[in-house]
Amino acid sequence: MLELRLALLGEHAGSPIYGRLRHDVRERAERLYRRQLASPGEIIFLAERDGEAVGILRCLDAIGSPLTEPERYGYISSVYVRPEARQGGVLGALMRRAERWCARRGLEELRLHNASDNELAGATWERLGFQVAEVLRIRPLRRPGQRRP
Numbered sequence: 554m555l556e557l558r559l560a561l562l563g564e565h566a567g568s569p570i571y572g573r574l575r576h577d578v579r580e581r582a583e584r585l586y587r588r589q590l591a592s593p594g595e596i597i598f599l600a601e602r603d604g605e606a607v608g609i610l611r612c613l614d615a616i617g618s619p620l621t622e623p624e625r626y627g628y629i630s631s632v633y634v635r636p637e638a639r640q641g642g643v644l645g646a647l648m649r650r651a652e653r654w655c656a657r658r659g660l661e662e663l664r665l666h667n668a669s670d671n672e673l674a675g676a677t678w679e680r681l682g683f684q685v686a687e688v689l690r691i692r693p694l695r696r697p698g699q700r701r702p
Contacts, residue, residue, distance in 0.1 A: 554598060556585055557609040561633035565668050569691055598650045599614035600634070600643045607638035610647035614658050629665035648681060 559582060565571035571681065575581060589595055589611065600608035615628040629651060634643045665683065666675045 554597065554606065554609060555586060555673070556580070557599075557606055557633050557635070558582060558586065558631055560635070561609075561631060564633075568668050568670055569649065571668065595690040596651075596654055597631075598647050600638075600647055602638060602643075604624065608632075608634040608647055610644075610651055611655055612651040614655075614660065623660075623662050625658075625660055626662040626664055627651065627660045629663055637659070638682075644681075 559579065562571050562574060562662075563577070579679075586597075588621075591596060595611060595613040597613070598610045599606055602642065609631060610615075611631040613628040613630065615626055617626055625638050632644070632647070652663070655661075663676065663683070664686070666689065667678055
């Protein structure tokens with residue numbers, strides 16, 4: 554699981570968010586993922602082929618805004634399929650498991666974020682019925698190397 558999730562981050566090394574990994578990312582990731590595995594409000598699905606982990610998908614029972622519907626929704630996160638296993642039904646199988654998990658919890662909507670620099674991922678999510686609902690923008694408050702006031 555750790556290797557798949559770090560591989561996902563590695564594919565986005567040029568991203569203004571995911572390209573800024575901490576020097577101790579592996580240790581931090583291991584602690585984070587242990588907490589996530591123990592959380593009753595989320596689940597991590599792992600796809601295997603011939604005894605090898607080839608895909609991962611994390612799903613959370615997320616709380617919506619108190620001003621809009623739905624009150625809760627399924628949030629898809631940390632999705633990764635090894636390149637050699639892509640186009641082989643792995644993502645579809647992971648999504649079906651996540652959808653069943655959400656349905657058992659009474660959730661009626663799925664949401665996710667994906668990196669804007671990955672056109673293939675965007676097209677894949679659209680093919681699976683997701684539509685763009687908002688855009689995340691970032692802006693540094695200081696230049697790299699600039700000291701804080």
